[in-house]
Amino acid sequence: MAVKQGKAGVCSDYRVKLSCAFMGLGQLFCRQFIKGALLMLFEIGFILFLIFQGVENIIGLFTLGTTEGVPIMGIEGDNSVSMLAWGITTLFFIAFFALAYHANIKDVIFTVREIQKGNRVRTFRESLSTLLNQKFYVLTLTVPLVFVCVFNVMPIVFTALVAFTDYGGEIVPPRLVSWTGLQSFKVIFTMSEYIGTMGKILAWNILWGFGSTFLVYFGGLGLALLYNARCLKWKRFWRVFPMLAYAIPSFITLTGFCFMFCDSGPIVGQLKALEWVGETFTIISYDSKWSLRLLGFFCCAWIGIPSVMFLATGILSNASKDMYEAARLDGANGFQQFWYLTLPFVLFATTPVIISTFINQFNNFSIFYFLRPETVYAPGYFNANSSDLLINWMYNLTVENGLYSLGSALSLILFAFMAVFSLVAYVTSPAYKKEDTYR
Amino acid sequence: MKAKTFGLCLMAALAALTLTACGERTGGGTFTYEELMAKFEGDIEENAVIRVLDNQMAVETGHLQEVLDAFNERYAEYNVQAVDANMDQYVDLEQNGPDGYGPDVLYQANDMLMRYAEGGHILPLPTEELDIAEIPSSVMDAYKLETYGLDLYYAMPVAQQSTVLTYRKDLLPENWEEEWDDNENGVPDMVETMNGLYAYSKQVKESSSGSKYGLYMSLVDQYFNTGYLLSYGAYVFGETHDDIGLAADGAEVGLNLFRDLAGVLGSTCISQNATTQAATYLTNSAGTAFCTIGTPDWLTTFRENLAATYVRGGMSEAEATAAAEENLVVVAPPRLPTDGDITKELTDIEGETFAPTTMGGVNAFGISAYTKYPKASLAFVKFVSEYENLRWRCEALGAVPARLDLAEELGGVSEMLSERVASGLVYMMPSTRDTQYIWDPLSSLFNDVATDNTTRNTPIYTTEEALKGALEKLVSDIRSAMAVGNIS
Numbered sequence: 001m002a003v004k005q006g007k008a009g010v011c012s013d014y015r016v017k018l019s020c021a022f023m024g025l026g027q028l029f030c031r032q033f034i035k036g037a038l039l040m041l042f043e044i045g046f047i048l049f050l051i052f053q054g055v056e057n058i059i060g061l062f063t064l065g066t067t068e069g070v071p072i073m074g075i076e077g078d079n080s081v082s083m084l085a086w087g088i089t090t091l092f093f094i095a096f097f098a099l100a101y102h103a104n105i106k107d108v109i110f111t112v113r114e115i116q117k118g119n120r121v122r123t124f125r126e127s128l129s130t131l132l133n134q135k136f137y138v139l140t141l142t143v144p145l146v147f148v149c150v151f152n153v154m155p156i157v158f159t160a161l162v163a164f165t166d167y168g169g170e171i172v173p174p175r176l177v178s179w180t181g182l183q184s185f186k187v188i189f190t191m192s193e194y195i196g197t198m199g200k201i202l203a204w205n206i207l208w209g210f211g212s213t214f215l216v217y218f219g220g221l222g223l224a225l226l227y228n229a230r231c232l233k234w235k236r237f238w239r240v241f242p243m244l245a246y247a248i249p250s251f252i253t254l255t256g257f258c259f260m261f262c263d264s265g266p267i268v269g270q271l272k273a274l275e276w277v278g279e280t281f282t283i284i285s286y287d288s289k290w291s292l293r294l295l296g297f298f299c300c301a302w303i304g305i306p307s308v309m310f311l312a313t314g315i316l317s318n319a320s321k322d323m324y325e326a327a328r329l330d331g332a333n334g335f336q337q338f339w340y341l342t343l344p345f346v347l348f349a350t351t352p353v354i355i356s357t358f359i360n361q362f363n364n365f366s367i368f369y370f371l372r373p374e375t376v377y378a379p380g381y382f383n384a385n386s387s388d389l390l391i392n393w394m395y396n397l398t399v400e401n402g403l404y405s406l407g408s409a410l411s412l413i414l415f416a417f418m419a420v421f422s423l424v425a426y427v428t429s430p431a432y433k434k435e436d437t438y439r
Numbered sequence: 440m441k442a443k444t445f446g447l448c449l450m451a452a453l454a455a456l457t458l459t460a461c462g463e464r465t466g467g468g469t470f471t472y473e474e475l476m477a478k479f480e481g482d483i484e485e486n487a488v489i490r491v492l493d494n495q496m497a498v499e500t501g502h503l504q505e506v507l508d509a510f511n512e513r514y515a516e517y518n519v520q521a522v523d524a525n526m527d528q529y530v531d532l533e534q535n536g537p538d539g540y541g542p543d544v545l546y547q548a549n550d551m552l553m554r555y556a557e558g559g560h561i562l563p564l565p566t567e568e569l570d571i572a573e574i575p576s577s578v579m580d581a582y583k584l585e586t587y588g589l590d591l592y593y594a595m596p597v598a599q600q601s602t603v604l605t606y607r608k609d610l611l612p613e614n615w616e617e618e619w620d621d622n623e624n625g626v627p628d629m630v631e632t633m634n635g636l637y638a639y640s641k642q643v644k645e646s647s648s649g650s651k652y653g654l655y656m657s658l659v660d661q662y663f664n665t666g667y668l669l670s671y672g673a674y675v676f677g678e679t680h681d682d683i684g685l686a687a688d689g690a691e692v693g694l695n696l697f698r699d700l701a702g703v704l705g706s707t708c709i710s711q712n713a714t715t716q717a718a719t720y721l722t723n724s725a726g727t728a729f730c731t732i733g734t735p736d737w738l739t740t741f742r743e744n745l746a747a748t749y750v751r752g753g754m755s756e757a758e759a760t761a762a763a764e765e766n767l768v769v770v771a772p773p774r775l776p777t778d779g780d781i782t783k784e785l786t787d788i789e790g791e792t793f794a795p796t797t798m799g800g801v802n803a804f805g806i807s808a809y810t811k812y813p814k815a816s817l818a819f820v821k822f823v824s825e826y827e828n829l830r831w832r833c834e835a836l837g838a839v840p841a842r843l844d845l846a847e848e849l850g851g852v853s854e855m856l857s858e859r860v861a862s863g864l865v866y867m868m869p870s871t872r873d874t875q876y877i878w879d880p881l882s883s884l885f886n887d888v889a890t891d892n893t894t895r896n897t898p899i900y901t902t903e904e905a906l907k908g909a910l911e912k913l914v915s916d917i918r919s920a921m922a923v924g925n926i927s
Contacts, residue, residue: 071559278896279893285890376882
């Protein structure tokens with residue numbers, strides 16, 4: 001209570017009120033002239049930005065333009081997409097300014113408190129020194145934070161906002177884009193073609209996500225255990241092969257698989273020549289569903305298992321040999337040792353890896369993009385094929401057909417699904433619940 | 440607390456300011472013909488650098504560079520530099536133009552260029568300054584768009600595209616005149632009628648255990664295969680775009696014909712790659728394929744490939760080139776049976792068959808609305824559409840000219856195709872943005888039906904109703920794509 005009263009007392013000081021009214025004013029009255037002047041310049045700069053550009057940008061964010069361009073007459077008009085981007089950027093500037101304003105008030109409160117305690121006010125040099133020494137983490141984390149905001153958060157916000165516009169199809173600059181609210185989501189959830197396609201693709205995508213993660217994870221773990229086995233000779237020699245599979249760029253591997261398994265490729269040709277399959281046998285064709293999906297699992301295992309294997313090999317090398325020795329003395333067989341010792345140990349260490357593998361596999365664009373190189377849409381699917389994942393469908397909608405707002409709405413749905421899954425999976429995982437078990 | 444209140448007040452003030460500032464939207468107004476063409480008046484810009492986008496063949500053969508050099512030489516006094524845009528030939532001006540990228544002058548087909556025209560991305564051209572007297576009005580109309588109440592033309596037609604059949608004379612059976620010329624007109628039946636081609640393809644495939652082909656082409660190519668539907672009564676758009684006629688009565692007959700054809704071509708042709716493969720198969724020393732169906736400009740590539748094959752076989756360059764030219768023959772697409780049954784043997788070719796309708800298009804040079812040098816760009820368009828330069832292009836690239844007088848002078852394929860256009864046997868790709876929505880559903884349809892008669896264990900398109908259903912599904916898919924395109 002005493003602290004609160006003290007804080008209230010500081011806040012009622014005229015210098016704090018001055019800094020609340022204008023950045024740096026309070027600092028000036030605390031005789032921190034350089035800091036105060038810099039903060040005032042910062043606010044003046046921000047106000048000038050708002051006057052000359054910022055307000056216009058914010059208005060543009062709401063209107064998305066009012067004058068349509070006529071390129072054939074050289075009349076530029078408003079570019080809705082740029083206005084959206086600049087509007088978002090300005091909002092970020094405002095948020096950054098608000099944070100700086102908050103820091104300015106905290107700073108003046110600190111200084112006034114120091115004065116009230118009878119301490120000497122810090123000089124500008126001392127303030128800088130404090131920032132470099134005692135608050136170095138703030139300085140070093142701010143730069144990457146700014147980069148994350150510019151290169152990650154802002155594009156994500158931009159993409160998310162596009163979902164609430166009519167951008168795409170016929171509405172591209174110079175035509176003006178409009179805010180359409182939930183129209184894109186309504187299209188996805190009400191147009192029979194979309195909802196049907198989305199249901200089928202989502203079901204397959206979930207199966208693919210879990211199936212491929214299971215395959216890659218346990219395949220990699222199994223291979224690591226195999227290479228770790230005492231009875232295996234020339235371990236280094238055997239480890240070269242998964243390393244090769246891992247080192248070759250995945251799109252080259254996938255292109256190779258596509259050629260090997262296509263109708264005119266050697267595998268199907270040889271199977272037919274040997275008369276092991278009928279003349280109509282095919283793996284990659286227009287209406288291939290499960291044959292192509294299974295091939296996808298195979299390719300995914302080929303590409304993904306080595307990385308998990310290397311990871312598991314490293315983790316297994318840290319496993320306590322005493323535990324296994326004790327288990328052997330207690331009469332545990334090989335499977336029991338794996339089930340009760342190895343698996344919990346590896347699972348604990350790799351839960352975040354499993355989650356990231358699941359997210360990667362769920363959004364694995366390249367597998368079916370390269371295995372089915374041509375754009376063909378299957379019956380019962382809208383702008384998609386039976387082996388397409390949501391990410392492939394999104395690509396078809398946006399890049400192939402220019403339906404940006406729909407693609408964006410779909411990506412928001414996908415993001416929501418992945419965020420919920422990741423959170424639930426992590427919170428319920430041993431890595432989160434039993435954090436101290438292996439420490 | 441007060442600081443927070445102050446912050447909230449500031450945010451609220453900003454939000455209120457922005458909301459009150461929302462204004463009415465205004466269009467670009469209206470313009471007269473003179474105003475629209477004003478940018479082309481006067482001398483061409485000095486020191487202009489114009490980026491020219493041409494098709495891949497023009498780039499690969501070096502023809503584009505020769506044209507650029509010739510143009511730069513002619514306009515040397517203005518120091519104009521026309522350069523290869525060095526972009527993908529299907530670059531999307533709609534996406535790149537507003538961002539400041541994209542070419543100044545571009546060569547594309549009418550469906551693409553007119554999509555740009557509808558979006559305001561290419562400039563209407565001053566036709567009074569262009570040499571269009573010898574271009575048929577049906578061809579010019581492919582580039583006509585009503586804008587501000589005026590009929591404006593948005594590109595300069597250069598070449599026509601449609602379907603032709605190319606075959607190798609040396610692969611004809613020795614006794615073709617006795618066995619494969621029923622009507623004794625000196626034209627082999629296998630290149631005259633689809634029934635003959637079907638029978639010959641079947642015979643070649645069976646006798647070679649599947650290692651050779653009569654006809655080899657992509658079964659998923661929408662452009663060429665849509666002709667089978669068009670020949671039996673289908674159309675793309677009627678009076679309005681709500682009227683999609685690809686499932687019109689009779690189209691199912693054409694689709695069944697395509698299905699039969701797919702059965703003899705096989706599953707390896709159910710791929711876009713088959714188009715590339717055809718160029719190899721038709722020109723290799725083994726003679727893997729007897730013929731293919733494509734556009735006339737492919738002939739240049741075929742001739743080069745075949746000449747290279749002959750050179751490898753020991754001929755001199757000159758002999759090989761002459762032999763390749765002599766050996767590769769381009770003819771009109773084969774006649775189709777009236778009842779759509781290509782599996783039967785014809786007894787009266789004239790009476791039982793008809794000349795097919797094929798999909799066609801007009802390739803033209805357009806000028807980007809985002810160009811900084813409209814006068815220099817127009818000068819380039821005028822330059823390439825001059826009679827002599829057009830002839831140069833047609834001879835170098837095997838293109839069929841849009842000009843009637845040049846087509847007549849060149850004869851051969853050019854004349855044949857011009858006659859087909861004049862006879863209404865070439866269905867021009869609709870010059871509208873909505874055309875973009877037909878291609879993917881058409882490709883899926885052809886994939887589906889071709890698969891049905893090749894690799895599908897339980898075929899489903901064995902009845903007229905099933906085929907009709909597939910066409911109705913096609914129309915429904917196109918409608919959905921158009922609806923979504925308009926919503927988005």
